[in-house]
Amino acid sequence: MPNPGGTAPRPALSLPGRGRRHGVSRRPSLPRHPGYSPRERGMSSVVHIVDDEEVIRDALAFLLASRGVPARGWASGEAFLAAQPLEDCACIILDVRMEDLSGPEVFERLKAQGTPPPVIFLTGHADVPVAVQALKAGAFDFVEKPFSDNDIVDLALKAIAARAAAAAKDAARRDLWARQATLSAREVEVMRLILTGALNKQIADTLGIAMRTVEVHRSRVLAKMGVRNAIELAALLAADDKREGWGG
Known part of the structure; x- marks a missing residue:
């Protein structure tokens, strides 16, 4: 029957055997996936x-x-x-x-x-x-x-x-490390305590600073790390499998 498109089907590609090796046989390809390229x-x-x-x-x-x-x-x-x-x-x-x-x-x-x-x-x-x-x-x-x-x-x-x-x-990990590098020493201390689940008052008591100061540090930590809350912070750092100890 004639091809409706007016073009004869292309014959299948068949490569010969190669002595000590096997040849390559071709079968009809699957339709190209829209995101394959x-x-x-x-x-x-x-x-x-x-x-x-x-x-x-x-x-x-x-x-x-x-x-x-x-x-x-x-x-x-x-x-x-x-x-x-x-x-x-x-x-x-x-x-x-x-x-x-x-x-x-x-x-x-x-x-x-x-x-x-x-x-x-x-x-x-x-x-x-x-x-x-x-x-x-x-x-x-x-x-x-x-x-x-x-x-x-x-x-x-x-x-x-x-x-x-x-x-x-790898790119995401490098970006995360770059964000961590912007934290001050005090902000790192506050972040570690945030990751243990400590509340602002507990952090203030542990570090011997005012609660208002803790609130400022917490806000800066979240902003610099690009997250909205402690849960997102923990999830972000948990995804970084190259560094340990942020929660301890």
Whole structure:
């Protein structure tokens, strides 16, 4: 039957097997989620594909682009490491087996330079134990070949979202620390007592100051910390898992 839109359906993409590796098969993609594009979310947007077979790099770049995710391919781990394209890197899809450096070797070098973007390993059945070890070493996940386009792209988007969430959490933590740094020594003392649930009179007695002075300090603490009351203050500081002791 003729296509109502007047365009013949595009044939499914099928990549051949690769000897020691499995090929990539394509099935129809799920509809694009309205919020999927990293650029729409303000995330670092480029997924870097490190694989020594061009057909795999091109296929993955096409699949990612079809979901609004720009990608760049690298023919070797050495080329990727030499270019250091991490500033805009949202995620790395990294083949386990390559001619020069293996995927795990590239991953270890990235870790030696700091905290790398999320890394997803591509692995054949025989390499699954290697990929599992990479997970234990901090990789985001691995995909066993053959894989579907939906699986690999959805996993990449999940990794991108996780990286963005971690970045947002770090930014919020830095902002919180900056607010704490504006508190005077006395305001810190008052804040600690507020967090224990002490009332103004109890704080005044503990610190040997007037209740009116406590009220002024409490007001300044809440204003500087950007909260309206002691409950919000406690919730704000409880979310900061890098510092302890504010309540003691």
